[in-house]
Amino acid sequence: MVTDKITQSAKVYPYKDMAEDAMLSDHCAVSVELFDNSHKVSTAVQWQTGSKEHQLLTAGVYQQAQAALATLPKDLQNWVVVMDVDETVLDNSAYQQHRESLGLGYSSESWSAWVASEKAGLVPGAKGFIEAVFEHGGQVALITNRDKALDAHTWNNLIAQHIPVTAENTCLVGRSAADKAAVAQPQFVNDKDLRRQQLRDGSIACSNSQNGAASNWQQPHHIVMQIGDNIQDFAGITQESADIKALLPKLGNSLFLLPNPMYGSWQ
């Protein structure tokens, strides 16, 4: 029985393209996949996708961050705002919702396909904030734990969302094997710390820049703000080690935290 709770996708296997031993019959074979969409979506995903609270909180955090830009010293050079991507700039709640509606969770294959679709939306407030950073003469470093091999798709998704990123104003750098290996060293606490250090010392390898040593990213940068939805988007901090009392004075000044009840390092 087919209802509106079920999606179908049919695939035809042309006879001429099939190897003899793979033939299902002497006619074109057809397979049909049926997905049951009747699974209830979690309250976390409902909140992220449908609540006014989520919209107001995220836009409010970015409003606060934008106000903090105006307090930066006017003579500051080479300053950069470090931002996470997922659930910070790009909104992937549609992916989460789709997976849950099928009764499925995250998988690396489905996630890679989602990233490659370049269809993620925008977190409320993110675009206006990034534009304000550029207007104030700053740069943005997007340090994401999306796989580095997917960086071109992430870049295209940002462009599709009309964020005015260029190789000069924005450095995108996904996670590589070196980032995962770095956490074994005492000076790197979480898997974004190596990239933050490379940004500070001018050795970061931005995926969106082919300029090499001539790039304006190949000089030391001063990190003025860090923005993310995960406590590990902040330098030198892990979920386990995070000291709430120590973080609190920085929150709303140099650290900005967005809500994400769907997933995180707290799981």
Ligand SMILES: [Mg+2]
């Ligand atoms: Mg994130």
